[in-house]
Structure formats: C-alpha cells, structure tokens
Amino acid sequence: MEHVIFLFDIDGTLVRSAGIGWRSIQEACHDVFGEIELPGLELGGRTDHGIFMEILEHLQCAPASFLPRLIEAYHSRLEMNWMRPDFEVLPGVEELLEDIDRHDWAIPGLLTGNSRQGARIKLERAGIWNSFRLGVFGEHDRCRNNLARRAVPMISQHLGSSHSFRTVVIGDTPADIHCARAIQSFVVAVETGFASRESLQAEEPNLLFNDLREFSLALFQPSLHQ
Numbered sequence: 226m227e228h229v230i231f232l233f234d235i236d237g238t239l240v241r242s243a244g245i246g247w248r249s250i251q252e253a254c255h256d257v258f259g260e261i262e263l264p265g266l267e268l269g270g271r272t273d274h275g276i277f278m279e280i281l282e283h284l285q286c287a288p289a290s291f292l293p294r295l296i297e298a299y300h301s302r303l304e305m306n307w308m309r310p311d312f313e314v315l316p317g318v319e320e321l322l323e324d325i326d327r328h329d330w331a332i333p334g335l336l337t338g339n340s341r342q343g344a345r346i347k348l349e350r351a352g353i354w355n356s357f358r359l360g361v362f363g364e365h366d367r368c369r370n371n372l373a374r375r376a377v378p379m380i381s382q383h384l385g386s387s388h389s390f391r392t393v394v395i396g397d398t399p400a401d402i403h404c405a406r407a408i409q410s411f412v413v414a415v416e417t418g419f420a421s422r423e424s425l426q427a428e429e430p431n432l433l434f435n436d437l438r439e440f441s442l443a444l445f446q447p448s449l450h451q
C-alpha cells in the first residue's frame with residue numbers, strides 16, 4: 226500500500242500565539258546573559274537552533290558553552306508562557322488530524338523548526354501532540370531544507386522498506402515551500418501565519434488555502450489500483 230505522509234509545520238499552521246515564542250526567546254536571553262540588546266531577527270520559517278546561533282554570533286559567544294544553557298532557559302520560559310490563554314489551535318486542525326487518523330494510508334508527521342521539546346510543550350497544550358507519528362525537529366539541523374531531507378530516511382525507516390510513500394508538506398511561510406521543493410514534495414500553503422497571500426503565491430505552492438478547513442484528505446487518497 227502506498228502511504229501519504231503529511232508533514233506539518235507548527236507555528237502559524239497548527240497553532241498560533243500572540244508572540245509567545247519571541248517573548249520566550251527574549252526572556253531566555255535575559256536569564257542567561259542579563260540585560261542585553263538583541264539583534265532584529267526574522268523568525269518565520271526559521272529553526273529554533275538557527276535563531277539561537279544567530280543571537281550567539283551577534284553576542285560573539287561560543288555556542289559550545291552557551292547554546293545548551295540558552296535552549297534550556299527557552300524551554301523553561303516557553304513552558305510557563307504557553308500556559309497563558311493567548312494561543313489558539315487553528316481552524317480545521319483537529320478535524321483534519323481526526324480524518325488522517327481514520328485512514329491507514331495517511332500518516333501525520335511534523336516538520337518543524339521547533340526543538341522536539343518546544344514542539345511537545347506547544348502541542349501538548351493544544352491537545353494534539355499524540356496525534357503525530359514521526360517528526361523532524363529544529364535540533365536536527367539549522368537549515369530547514371536539510372530538516373526536510375532528514376525526514377525522508379526517517380519515513381522509510383518508520384514504514385519499512387516494502388512500503389512506498391509520497392510526502393505532503395503543509396506550512397505557512399515561503400521557507401516551508403522551499404523545504405518541500407528540496408525533497409520534491411507536494412506542498413500546501415496556508416494563510417494562517419504571518420506571510421501574506423502574495424508572498425506565498427509567489428513561491429507557487431501546489432495548493433494555497435485560507436486555513437486548514439479547506440483541506441480535503443480525499444485529494445490525496447492513493448489509487449486503489451496501485
């Protein structure tokens with residue numbers, strides 16, 4: 226049986242928060258370094274580790290001694306901040322995950338710049354962490370395209386070599402579309418994050434939705450004759 230692996234981004238795709246991620250990064254830096262001036266950072270589509278490495282480069286600090294401390298402080302802050310009410314599970318997410326769960330050929334996974342721990346904090350709070358069967362996370366690589374490349378052997382290992390599969394990457398930023406292209410994946414873009422419709426359209430995703438309520442699983446069902 227051919228399987229279809231749905232690889233979801235998290236922020237802006239499954240859940241949305243009012244700046245909790247950025248606030249947690251700022252607080253973690255304060256916890257480790259005290260009062261410092263942070264550089265202006267582009268967060269969308271980035272990996273957590275990429276963001277922290279950029280901060281350490283800006284501060285001219287050695288990653289070997291500071292990166293683990295910074296990430297630990299970030300997880301503590303994220304856990305506290307994510308308990309606040311200002312986050313939401315995006316429209317259509319729960320219904321789509323339930324629909325995927327009803328079909329043997331459909332497998333839900335994560336392809337995210339969040340660390341595994343950060344992803345778990347966010348998605349446990351959202352009540353959907355246990356919906357995902359596999360994942361590649363921010364600590365696996367600083368570059369999102371490489372994260373996508375790492376997903377392919379992980380899926381092969383998960384399924385066993387006798388099963389064929391296709392991937393569908395689902396995300397809210399141009400970076401999600403680029404990483405899907407890096408593995409020749411079908412890609413669905415959603416407008417529930419910070420990226421504008423125009424900026425997503427310019428990257429030519431296979432499908433572009435207002436939100437995941439428009440996502441029909443039937444579109445991806447493998448042919449019975451395969």
Ligand SMILES: [Mg+2]
Nearest residue numbers: 234236237397
């Ligand atoms: Mg995102």
